[in-house]
Amino acid sequence: MKFAASLVSAALLFAAATFGLGRLMDVQAAAVLAYLASLLFFLHRIGGGAALAGWARGEEPPTGHGAGRFLSFDSDHKVVGVQYTGAALVVFIVAGIMALIMRAELAHHGLQLLTQQQYNTVMTLHGMGMVVVALIAIAGGIGNFVVPLQIGARDMAFPRMNALSFWLLPPAVLLLLSTPFLGGLDFGWTAYAPLSTKGATLGKLLFLLAFITAGFSSIFSGVNFIATVLSMRARGMGWRRVPIFTWSIVSASIIQLMGTSVVAASLIMVIFDRVLHTSFYNPELGGSVLLYQHLFWYYSHPAVYIMILPAFGAILEILPVFCRKPLFAYPLAAGSFLAIVALSFIVWAHHMFTSGMWMLLKLPFMINTELISIPTGVVFLAALGTLWKARMRLDSPMLWTLAMLANFLIGGLTGIPLADAPTDLHFQDTWFVVAHFHFTVMGGAIFGFFAAFHYWFPKMSGRRLDETLAKLHLGLMFAGFNAVFIPLFWLGAHGMRRRVSDFPAWMDPVQAFASAASLVVAASVVVFFYNVWRSLKRGEPAGDNPWEARTLEWTAPSPPPHGNFRSAPAVTEHPYHLGVAA
Amino acid sequence: MKNKAAVAFVVVVAALIFAGLWALFAAYPMLPAAASKEAEFVDGAFNGLFWIEGAIYALVMAFMLYCLVQFRASSRAEQGAKFDRSRSRLVEVAWIGLSTMLTLGLAALGSHELHAVIGSPEADIDVEVRGQQFSWEFYYPKLQQYGDKLYLEVGKRHRIILTSKDVVHSFWVPEFRLKQDAVPGKVIHLLLTPTKVGDYMLICSELCGFGHTDMTASVAVVDHETFEKNLKSEF
Numbered sequence: 001m002k003f004a005a006s007l008v009s010a011a012l013l014f015a016a017a018t019f020g021l022g023r024l025m026d027v028q029a030a031a032v033l034a035y036l037a038s039l040l041f042f043l044h045r046i047g048g049g050a051a052l053a054g055w056a057r058g059e060e061p062p063t064g065h066g067a068g069r070f071l072s073f074d075s076d077h078k079v080v081g082v083q084y085t086g087a088a089l090v091v092f093i094v095a096g097i098m099a100l101i102m103r104a105e106l107a108h109h110g111l112q113l114l115t116q117q118q119y120n121t122v123m124t125l126h127g128m129g130m131v132v133v134a135l136i137a138i139a140g141g142i143g144n145f146v147v148p149l150q151i152g153a154r155d156m157a158f159p160r161m162n163a164l165s166f167w168l169l170p171p172a173v174l175l176l177l178s179t180p181f182l183g184g185l186d187f188g189w190t191a192y193a194p195l196s197t198k199g200a201t202l203g204k205l206l207f208l209l210a211f212i213t214a215g216f217s218s219i220f221s222g223v224n225f226i227a228t229v230l231s232m233r234a235r236g237m238g239w240r241r242v243p244i245f246t247w248s249i250v251s252a253s254i255i256q257l258m259g260t261s262v263v264a265a266s267l268i269m270v271i272f273d274r275v276l277h278t279s280f281y282n283p284e285l286g287g288s289v290l291l292y293q294h295l296f297w298y299y300s301h302p303a304v305y306i307m308i309l310p311a312f313g314a315i316l317e318i319l320p321v322f323c324r325k326p327l328f329a330y331p332l333a334a335g336s337f338l339a340i341v342a343l344s345f346i347v348w349a350h351h352m353f354t355s356g357m358w359m360l361l362k363l364p365f366m367i368n369t370e371l372i373s374i375p376t377g378v379v380f381l382a383a384l385g386t387l388w389k390a391r392m393r394l395d396s397p398m399l400w401t402l403a404m405l406a407n408f409l410i411g412g413l414t415g416i417p418l419a420d421a422p423t424d425l426h427f428q429d430t431w432f433v434v435a436h437f438h439f440t441v442m443g444g445a446i447f448g449f450f451a452a453f454h455y456w457f458p459k460m461s462g463r464r465l466d467e468t469l470a471k472l473h474l475g476l477m478f479a480g481f482n483a484v485f486i487p488l489f490w491l492g493a494h495g496m497r498r499r500v501s502d503f504p505a506w507m508d509p510v511q512a513f514a515s516a517a518s519l520v521v522a523a524s525v526v527v528f529f530y531n532v533w534r535s536l537k538r539g540e541p542a543g544d545n546p547w548e549a550r551t552l553e554w555t556a557p558s559p560p561p562h563g564n565f566r567s568a569p570a571v572t573e574h575p576y577h578l579g580v581a582a
Numbered sequence: 583m584k585n586k587a588a589v590a591f592v593v594v595v596a597a598l599i600f601a602g603l604w605a606l607f608a609a610y611p612m613l614p615a616a617a618s619k620e621a622e623f624v625d626g627a628f629n630g631l632f633w634i635e636g637a638i639y640a641l642v643m644a645f646m647l648y649c650l651v652q653f654r655a656s657s658r659a660e661q662g663a664k665f666d667r668s669r670s671r672l673v674e675v676a677w678i679g680l681s682t683m684l685t686l687g688l689a690a691l692g693s694h695e696l697h698a699v700i701g702s703p704e705a706d707i708d709v710e711v712r713g714q715q716f717s718w719e720f721y722y723p724k725l726q727q728y729g730d731k732l733y734l735e736v737g738k739r740h741r742i743i744l745t746s747k748d749v750v751h752s753f754w755v756p757e758f759r760l761k762q763d764a765v766p767g768k769v770i771h772l773l774l775t776p777t778k779v780g781d782y783m784l785i786c787s788e789l790c791g792f793g794h795t796d797m798t799a800s801v802a803v804v805d806h807e808t809f810e811k812n813l814k815s816e817f
Contacts (some may be wrong), residue, residue, distance in 0.1 A: 117792045186791045194766060195749040195791060283767020289750060290765065324655065325662025329674050354752060354761045356744075356770040362696060367689040377681040384645060385673065389663035391655035402646065409642055413635040416688065422695040423628045426613075426759040429752060429787040494614050495756035497787045500795040578662070 003046065003071040007170060010042035018202075028205050029275045035209050039171055046167055047073030051160045061159040063562055073167060075159035076562055081145025082460065083166050085453070088137035091173060092446075093525070095129030098122045100522055103484075107515035109505045119501035120186045121203075125176055127189035128207070132214055134441050135303065136169070137449040138310035139256075140221060143249045145460055147225060149553035149560060150243050152234025152569040157227035161220050168217035175210035179203035188499055190300070193281035193292040197273040205274060208267050215264045218306075222256030225249050234552065236571035243551045243575045244333055245452075248313020251337040255302045255309075255344060263299035266292055290357055297348035305344045307441055308408075309337055311448025312379050315401040318455050319386040320576045321549040322398035327576040328385025329378065336375035336382075343372045353424045362421045369419035376412055380405070395547070396470035400451035403478045407443025411436060414489065431492030435485045443481060450474070450528075457532075458546045462558040463539030469531035473524050480520030487514050551575045588648055595644035596637075603636045617757035617782065617803065619775040620699050624759040627695040631688070699760075705741035705773055709734075713744070713751030713764040716793035718784060727813050731800035732784055734776045735809040742772040752788035755801055763788055776803040 017034035018027065043049070051062050051073055061075035069079050070086070101122055105113045114122065144162065148155055156162045179185050183201025191211070196204060229250050233242065269280040270292070279285030281292050320327040327333065349357060349365040383405055392398065414436040417423040427433060450473075458464050487510045488496075496503055503511065545554040552571070556564050612632065616625055653662075709732065710721040720729040734740055744753055746764035753772060754761040762772040786797035804812065 116795055120789075120792055120794075184792075186789075186794075188789045190789075192750055192789070195789070198749065287767075289767055323653075323662050324660065325664075328670060332674055332678075355750075355763050356765045356768055359700065363693055366692055366696070370685050370689045370692070373685050374678065374681050378678065380642065381674065381677045384642070384649075385670065387646065387649040387653065390649065390653040391660040391662045392650070392653050393655050393658065402650070405646065406643065409639060413639055416635060417628055417631050420627060420631060420688065420692040420695075422624050422692060422699045423631065425699065425761050426624050426628070426756070428761050429754075490610065490612065493612050495783075495785070497754070497785055499789045502795045 001071065003170075006042055006045035007174060009045065010038045010171070011174065013041055014038035026275065027202065028200060031202055031205055032209070032271065032275060035175075035206075039168075039213070042171055043164070043167060048160075048164060048167065051075065051163065055160055061155075062163075073163050075155070075163045077144050077148045077156045077159065077162060078460075078560060078564075080156075080162050080166050081141055081143070084136050084144055085141030085460075087166070087169055087173075088133050088141050088449075091129050092133045092137070094177075095126045095133060096522070096525065098126035098129065100518055102126065103515040103518040105501060106503075107512050109503055109508055109511075111501060114501065116501055117184050117186070118180075120188075120499070121180050121184040123499055124185040124188050124207070125179065128176060128211070129173075130441070131189055131303070132169075132173075134307040134445045135214075135218065138314060138445065138452055139225075139249055139252050139306065140166070142314065142449070142452045142456055143225065143310060144221075146456055146553055147246050147249050148228060148232070149459075149556055149564055150246050150551050151229060151232060151237060152552045152565065152571065153228060153232035154563050154565070156224050157232060158224050162224050165217045165220035165224065168213050168220075172210040172213040172217070175206045175213070179207050182206060190296060191267070191270065192296075193270055193273070193289060194283075196270050197281055200274070205271065208271055208274075212264050212267050215260045215267075218256045219260045219264075222253040222260070225253040226257065234569045234571050239334075240331065241571055241574055242334070243317060244327060244330065245310070245313040245317040247334040247337055248309045248311075248316075251313075251341045252306045252309040254341050255306050258345070259299040259302045259306075262295055263303075266295035266299075269295075290352070290355060293352055293355055294349065294357075297351045298345070301348040301351060302341075302344040304437070304440065305340055307445040308448075309340065311404065311445045311452075312337070314448050314452035314455070315404055316379070316382055316386075317551070318397045318401045318451055319383055320578050321455075321547050322393045322395060322401075323386050323390030324393070324578055325386065325390055326574070326578060327382060328388070329382045330574075330576060332378050333382040336378035339375040340372060343368060343375070347372060350419055350421075350424070353421050354428045366419060366421045370416065373412065373416070380409075396465065396467055396474065397451050397455035397547070399471065399474055400447060400454055403474060404444060404447035404451055407439055407447055407478075407481070410486075411439030411441075411443050414439065427492065429498050431488045431496040431498060433492065434498055435488035435492060438481075438485045438488075443485075447477075450477075455547070456553075457535070458542030459553055459556075459558050459560070461536055461539070462542055463535050464542050464546060465535045465539060466531050469527055469534070473527040473531060476520055476524035476527065480517050480522075480524060483517035484514045484521060550578060588652070591648045592641065592644045595647055596640040599640035599643055600636055603640070607632075613759075614756055615778075616759065617755075617776055617778040617780065618759065619777055620701070621757065621759040621777075623695050623698040627692065630691065634684075634688075701739075701773060703741075703771070703773065704739065706738040707735060708741045708743060710743045710745070711753060711764070712747060713753075713786065713790075713797075714747035715749065715791050716786070716797040718786075718797070718799040720799075722813060725813050729813060731802055733809055733812055734774075734801065734803045736776055736779050736803050736805055739773060739775045742774065744770045744772060749790050750788045751786045751790050751797065753784065754787040755782050755784050757782050761787060779803050779805060 014034050018031045021030035063074050063076045182203035184203055185207055187195045272278040273281055279287040281287045347369040350369045353362055542558045552569050708723050712719040720732045744764040746766045751764045758774055760774055780803055782801040784799040784801050
């Protein structure tokens, strides 16, 4: 298999080059050079070189046939979308198993299964892995598949670059998975300096390289979506007729483009501090520790909107179809996405209320952060307004949507004590924060992903998912997820810090309960994969438009052929005029 | 009139949800016992936020439940209500206006509470607290003495002078409700006034390496005589 051979040979090249160059220079410097070389080697082997040459010769972007194309450098946006979805699910499983390992360790006080070193490494990889999942599952997976279809385009604006953004991810994941064997990770996904600049282990360096690689993937993808939606919409699709899901992907893409380069720069400076012994973050030589935190959160707070905006878009896309009425306050909802994008860049230091930054900086960051609840409230207005006087069809995408709203309501509201500077003095870096962001990222973005997945699976595969299994999956995951994370708010308020492997014995009953509930979440994921596997094999054929929706992707065959539409579609009406004309 | 029934349903169900939350947190208080003057402001701010949010949560959930019960399609042929632009404008304006007012109110309240928590920079007792992987060190400059734990005198205002030898650590005593990072290269002051005699735990709450979990120290809030006696008798 070309994919496996390319990845293995690139890994071997990396190991050999690091070892060889390491005899001439510092091993970390050797590893950086070796990584750049083996990354290029991998991209060439997988087919990027040929695609580049084809571009120079003016040929069509590469695309294949059969199942093999899902593991090759294929430029068709639908293939890339399936690749992203598959990759997100694979990382979801791996990082999910890490969550179960952590929950097993945390079922009882003291250390049972892991050493502190192993716990920190598992915790860091779970965090980074799930950040990647939340960033790519909807925007990369569903977005790549659906957006060009939804705007009536044949493909993305830059099909080869689209394939490149996906193929940067497998090396990043491989790097992350190698870190436990190369010294482990002690710093969490945030990799705060100077903890990340100290300790000359290869594992820490590879984590940073993986983060930067995934960052470039995200930048390329953001550029591509913006260019595609700006320039390739079907005839008649003015901005007031752009489907709300596409609006959300464009909004997230703006953040990807504008924010990711900043975090990449901050991490490159960490690597400089490690490898070239510069002192960007070393206070003894004039550097600043807080500089890292500012640069890191300048991206990493907006990053949560890269995760949640596509989920908002997906549920607002689903609601009118299953309520059989127009999306309420559609222009306001689209505007609120853009308002969230604008505000997201001026709230970052609410992660730093206890950091020792200038005291008066707390005020603007507290106020700006709380302002975000206004556009977020508009998203809820659009959702609740659409529910009003609806004729709801309670198929699985709709049920996932309702579950997402219930979860995100908790996630959003529990963000306010964290945005409020005085109360955050107590809650910062506790499990209250952990529970809050799991309610937004898992309860919001991941539940939103499952809503989107159940909605668009018939289009992607041509077959329908089994509704009974889908509802079982939802019921188990909703109950299990809430049972795991609601007690965490309470534990956090009572003194449970983030990122520790041990806690006082009196917490045992609550911790054991959360650990038991985590198994219910695991069971729900098993049901999900069984459903997907079964439906791919012998699911009911979906037809072009199983949900009776009005957006353009449902006018194409399921699954759509290469080029998507038989003739260029034209748009003559609003996408959510459901129930009006009928 | 159908809308009246909706209002009644939402109000009653929201009240039930709110009462449920209230009963739950009466039985299991959300915050541990407070033991500092600053904690009163933090707890006041949190309790205010908590009940406002509880009300919002209850109302939204009650509304969604009403829709779920009332607006289900009995057959796939049924379609939802038509779009009425004039009435939805009013809802939109009211919603945004209300949420803006609420947000600005919360921000104003938060600014006020923050000011109260920070308080004046004057202090009775200075303590130098230094973090390093993975332990804490306490030094009393006026007495020129180290402490084997963090002794604080009840009712007195302390200036915790925080420094770090290596990486970022964070000073947190849950009962005091205050948290402050110790940052290498910086000297940071944290002012606090313990109000209850007792033993507490100082726990590092910024991930500082593999031993982060173990980076704790004892805190003893004592009266004046014990404070003097303990620090004098050491070393």
